[in-house]
Amino acid sequence: MENQKNLDNARKDAFRLIKIRARSEYELYTRLKEKGYPQDILDQLIDELKKNGFLDDLKFARLFALDQIELKFKGPRYIEYELKNFGVKEEIIANVLKEISDSDFKEIFKRFKKAHKADSEDKIFEKLIKRGFDPYTVKKTLREISKEMEV
Secondary structure, three states, X not given: OHHHHHHHHHHHHHHHHHHHOOOOHHHHHHHHHHOOOOHHHHHHHHHHHHXXXXXXXXXXXXXXXXXXXXXXXXXXXXXXXXXXXOOOOHHHHHHHHHHHHOOOOHXXXXXXXXXXXXXXXXXXXXXXXXXXXXXXHHHHHHHHHHHHHHO
């Protein structure tokens, strides 16, 4: 009886958190643990949520990476660091980073450049590096964008 009540309460709290945004397994576990739920309840709930598709670290990592790149202009290094902090497994991070590295950053860099019109090319380069993009990729892509704009 008490166990079922704990499980129901934990489920409600979990759905409240998931409703706000997607969560990693570790992040959800940690947040619920802080609320004082016992280990056995958390294990049971996490298994249930995974089984029913509400908790999926690969899906979470892909959504997180896409949001960071498209909306916040963050690069692969930043994304890797953040996903590690969310407790996402190394192999999942590697898969997501491979998907990212296969994508073309040209459109993202064009939008970033447009949003930072007042900045010099060197300043834009610096900002993109600080956001976690590879220096070689940034330099090469910015050159391509500049050549396109000359034509």
